[in-house]
Amino acid sequence: MSILDTKPVSVSKSSSYPALAPSSSQRVSTYIYQRPWLIMILLLGLPLFWMIVIYLGSLATLLLNSFYYLDSFTGLIVRQFTLRTYANLMTRANLDIVLRTAGMASAVTLSTAMLAFPLAYYMARYASKRIKGFLYLAVLLPLWSSYLVRVYAWKLILAKEGILSWFILQTHLDWLLNALLSAPGIGGPSLSVSAIGIYIVFVYVWLPYMILPIEAALERVPKSLLEASGDLGARPGQTFRRIVLPLAFPGVVAGSIFTFSLTLGDFIVPSALGNSSFFIGQAVLSHQGTSGNLPLAAAFTVVPMAIMVLYLIGAKKLGAFDAL
Amino acid sequence: MHYKGSGNGASPLGLKAAAAAVLFFLHGPVWIILLYAFTTDEATFSFPPPGLTIKWFGIASQRNDFWEALALSLRVAATATTTAMALGTLAAAAVYRSRFFGREAISFLLILPLALPGIVTGIALRSAISLANIPFSLWTIVVGHATFCVVVVYNNVLARFRRMGSSQIEASMDLGANVFQTFRHIVLPHLATALLAGGMLAFALSFDEVIVTTFTSGQQSTLPIWIFTQLTRPRDRPVTNVVALYVIGITFIPILLAHRLTMEREETA
Numbered sequence: 001m002s003i004l005d006t007k008p009v010s011v012s013k014s015s016s017y018p019a020l021a022p023s024s025s026q027r028v029s030t031y032i033y034q035r036p037w038l039i040m041i042l043l044l045g046l047p048l049f050w051m052i053v054i055y056l057g058s059l060a061t062l063l064l065n066s067f068y069y070l071d072s073f074t075g076l077i078v079r080q081f082t083l084r085t086y087a088n089l090m091t092r093a094n095l096d097i098v099l100r101t102a103g104m105a106s107a108v109t110l111s112t113a114m115l116a117f118p119l120a121y122y123m124a125r126y127a128s129k130r131i132k133g134f135l136y137l138a139v140l141l142p143l144w145s146s147y148l149v150r151v152y153a154w155k156l157i158l159a160k161e162g163i164l165s166w167f168i169l170q171t172h173l174d175w176l177l178n179a180l181l182s183a184p185g186i187g188g189p190s191l192s193v194s195a196i197g198i199y200i201v202f203v204y205v206w207l208p209y210m211i212l213p214i215e216a217a218l219e220r221v222p223k224s225l226l227e228a229s230g231d232l233g234a235r236p237g238q239t240f241r242r243i244v245l246p247l248a249f250p251g252v253v254a255g256s257i258f259t260f261s262l263t264l265g266d267f268i269v270p271s272a273l274g275n276s277s278f279f280i281g282q283a284v285l286s287h288q289g290t291s292g293n294l295p296l297a298a299a300f301t302v303v304p305m306a307i308m309v310l311y312l313i314g315a316k317k318l319g320a321f322d323a324l
Numbered sequence: 325m326h327y328k329g330s331g332n333g334a335s336p337l338g339l340k341a342a343a344a345a346v347l348f349f350l351h352g353p354v355w356i357i358l359l360y361a362f363t364t365d366e367a368t369f370s371f372p373p374p375g376l377t378i379k380w381f382g383i384a385s386q387r388n389d390f391w392e393a394l395a396l397s398l399r400v401a402a403t404a405t406t407t408a409m410a411l412g413t414l415a416a417a418a419v420y421r422s423r424f425f426g427r428e429a430i431s432f433l434l435i436l437p438l439a440l441p442g443i444v445t446g447i448a449l450r451s452a453i454s455l456a457n458i459p460f461s462l463w464t465i466v467v468g469h470a471t472f473c474v475v476v477v478y479n480n481v482l483a484r485f486r487r488m489g490s491s492q493i494e495a496s497m498d499l500g501a502n503v504f505q506t507f508r509h510i511v512l513p514h515l516a517t518a519l520l521a522g523g524m525l526a527f528a529l530s531f532d533e534v535i536v537t538t539f540t541s542g543q544q545s546t547l548p549i550w551i552f553t554q555l556t557r558p559r560d561r562p563v564t565n566v567v568a569l570y571v572i573g574i575t576f577i578p579i580l581l582a583h584r585l586t587m588e589r590e591e592t593a
Contacts, residue, residue: 029502036422043418044430047411047474051433055471058448065451115349118342126336135347137583142350144528145575148551149568153353155555156360156565159369163356166371207350257439265441268534272555281443285538288447294454297447304441312439 066298077294085295089303094283098303101280104195105263108202109210109256115203116210116255117248123211124218143208151272154201158192158273165191188275197273205269206262210255217251218244253318260311264304280304354572361565369561384566389550394570397547399462401530404469408526409519411470412477420485437472445472446539453540460542468536473526480522480586481515488514517585524582528575547571 032038069085071078088094123135142150157164168177180196181187188194221244229239267281278286280300288297361380363373384390415434419427437445449468458464492514496506534548541549551571554564 025504026502029504033503040418040422043414043421047415047418047434048430050411050471050474054452054467055437055445055448056433058452059444061452061455062444062448065455115346118339119346122336122339122343126339133587137580138347138351140583141576141579142354144525144579145532146354146568146572147532148534148548148555149357149571150353152551152555152564152568153357156356156369157353161368161370163371204349204353207346211346261439261441265443265535267443267538268552268555271552281441281535284443284447288450288539294451298451301441301444301447305444308440308444 062298062301065295066302068295070293070295075292085299088296089299094300097278097280097283100277101264101304102307104199104202104279105260107199108206108263109259111199111203112207112210112259113214113252113255115207116214120211120214120218120248120251121244123215124221139208139211142205143212147205148268150205151201151269154197154204155192155272158190158197158200160190160192162192192273193275194273195277198270201269201273202263202266206259209258209262210252213254214248214251217248217254221247250318253315257308257311257315261304261308264307357565357568357572361562361569363562363565366562380562380566384563384570387560387563389545390547390563390567393545393547393550396462396544397531400465400469400546401527403462403466404473404530405523405527407466407470408473408477409523412474412522412526413481413515413519415474416478416481416485420482431478434475434478438475442472442533442535443539446536449536450539460540460544462544464540464542465537465544465546468540469530469533472533472536473530476526476529477519477522480518480525484515484518521582521585524578524585528578528582532571532575 032042065077066085067081067083068077068079069082069088070076119135119139123132127135156162159165165177168174177191181190181194186195186199188197191197191200225243225247226239229243230236234242265281267279267285270279270282271285274282280303284297284300287293287300359373360369362376362378364375364377365373412434415430419430445468449464449471452458453460453464488511492510493506496510501509532548534546534552537546537549538552545553547567548571551564551567554560558564
């Protein structure tokens, strides 16, 4: 509650003091001050205009575009309501792309959650204030910065002649690498051109987004609860499974919003490390760019959008927004 | 994975090792770039490097396409950040001031561009640009960036507003200051570091963005787009290594500053 919410008694009084003859800015101030709705319009007008007209408006044109279609003879977009673009979307090849992307997003989300947990747990429960500050920064830096550069770093690491191959050769594990690379579906000529490579890099770049919400959720687990569980005879493993994990779950869900959404909409990693098996992002990019089929690109984008809206509604129910 | 063996109460040694391993996984790869910026190998990514040299830094600094991309990225980031700072602060002030209908909806609306896949924002703006026949320019890029940067400033400023309380504003008004004076002398100094921290993060976010930019830039090339082209069709590997190193530097500095700003504030508060 701020003073601005209450009736403006003090200002009208103060303007009656002779020492404070109302200047024009004073009058404007008083005029605004006495009309809370005017303040709200002044404050909210611009941000709301931006987000609703520009952002939501663009989203609306995206939806609109998905109901147009590309005339394959003339190569022009026909601006007329039709469902045929969505019918085009339902081909076998396109569904494969959607499933491949959703599968990758799920695998990446699960793996980041498992990798994030130990660091988040250590930060929340054991780290001293100093160390915690340091770790916090260590997680924030890669979250905010140089996403592309970090993808590029893995291109160097995974290259056939790169550091990982060198390491594998030194440790005589090349038989394992070759077995992995020759596996159908996930393999490829080298790690830098394979589904395994894409998976590793996705896990790497989205990991910080998972660590922070899990840490925030764990931070809120009261120590007394863990002690009570121990006092009542639970073994550490039991306490972990039945107290810590359920309480950390909203954090995992919050983190998964980012890892899932970011993977669904990314075309950088699959283009940098993938082959001709497209992901949703690449399909959108190529339909929009080279083939000029904006309607199909738009229809393709509706898929991750729909998935994410459902996901967000579910996450809200699970209380994930408190852990953001 | 590792954490199972080391439940709470037990010795956290296993946990410590796992946490350290994750930390190494998070930061090790970036150091590789530092090494490769000095390699003499210009055709492959061979490890260990056959030799070390500093000549690529000179060669990179003579590349016009690099300088142009860098200049465009800096201009976009500066403009988008300024816009986001204004919009984010206004929205935060409104949400802090009163409990109106749809307060939650505003937070939700602001976070949407970050929560939805980047490609959605990108193609949405692209279809609006195409529908309205707007020519591509600096501004088409800026609009996209500002849209997802607003929430960063908003979150920082709103958190500061909540910590500030209302007694100082009340005191200022009681002593006869008007709305503008109170904003100028009480509210703004309080918000300054939060605003700056939010702005720094927004700058880093914008400077680094590539997915939305791909759809809103037309033929223009920002630095991330320049790197992306090199990623898919590597032509100048040594120059790319050097540029990658520059990008790390340019984005790390504002983030470290933002972190410092928010930390200092928490200690004094």
